[in-house]
Amino acid sequence: MAVREIIKIPDKRLRLKSDPVKRVDSGIRKLVDDLFETMYDAPGIGLAAIQIGIAKRVVTMDLSKKEGGHESQVFINPEITWQSKETSKYEEGCLSIPEYYEEVERPARVKVKYLDLDGKPHEIEASGLFATCLQHEIDHTNGVLFIDHISKLKRDRVIKKFAKAAKKVEA
Ligand code: K1U
Ligand code: ZN
Numbered sequence: 516m517a518v519r520e521i522i523k524i525p526d527k528r529l530r531l532k533s534d535p536v537k538r539v540d541s542g543i544r545k546l547v548d549d550l551f552e553t554m555y556d557a558p559g560i561g562l563a564a565i566q567i568g569i570a571k572r573v574v575t576m577d578l579s580k581k582e583g584g585h586e587s588q589v590f591i592n593p594e595i596t597w598q599s600k601e602t603s604k605y606e607e608g609c610l611s612i613p614e615y616y617e618e619v620e621r622p623a624r625v626k627v628k629y630l631d632l633d634g635k636p637h638e639i640e641a642s643g644l645f646a647t648c649l650q651h652e653i654d655h656t657n658g659v660l661f662i663d664h665i666s667k668l669k670r671d672r673v674i675k676k677f678a679k680a681a682k683k684v685e686a
Contacts, residue, residue, distance in 0.1 A: 516548045518556045519567040521610050524677045529611055530658040533563075533570040535592050539634035543573065547589050547632065550575040559610045561648045563655035566611050574652040581644055591630040593653050596638065598622035605647045607661045615673055619664045621650050 522528055536543055546564060554562035554575050564573040574590040603623040608616045625646050628638040641649050651661055662670045 516552045519549050519553045521553060521557065521566050522568055523611050525674060525681060528565060528568055529660060531565060531570045532658050533565050533572045533656045535572050539591060539630060539632060544632060546573055547575060551587060557610050561652045562610065563652045565655055572656045576648055576652065578644055578648060589632050593627050593629040595625050595653060596628050597626040599624040607651060609661050612662065612673065617665050617669060619661050621647060625649060
């Protein structure tokens with residue numbers, strides 16, 4: 516297991532559409548171990564493989580720090596199969612956009628199908644923070660960031676700030 520570097524905006528890899536996992540093998544299980552290690556170290560409540568530079572549709576999550584009743588969860592090839600018309604708002608953060616939080620409105624409930632670590636298919640219905648976090652992480656697998664759901668003015672401002680910081684590091 517290893518703590519991997521979390522890539523930050525404006526890294527272009529965050530805009531990639533990740534590839535589906537064809538077979539849940541030892542390589543995928545090692546990737547999941549590294550995702551958990553990196554997510555707990557950050558710390559965060561979710562992490563998608565592209566955030567450590569691996570363009571595969573793999574997501575880890577543990578909401579127990581924020582909400583009781585959940586433990587570590589793995590979602591391979593997660594896909595939203597249904598979303599409610601009703602929406603809810605949550606102040607989201609992102610480990611790839613550190614220390615920036617903004618309220619995002621999303622469907623309040625979603626159904627998600629995915630594979631587990633044994634390659635077994637499941638479909639679950641999620642609400643509350645679970646639904647928010649699943650949508651945030653599935654967005655990552657599609658190259659979408661939570662700032663894409665806020666106003667252009669706010670988005671441009673945060674992108675500019677991180678681009679400036681990255682240029683300083685380069686110099
Ligand atoms: O995908 C990510 O960048 C992780 C992100 C997940 C997320 C947070 C909030 C709403 C939707 C999705 C984070 O984990 S940000 C850090 C965070 O929320 C947190 C960290 C430690 C304790 C509790 C929460
Ligand atoms: Zn994120």
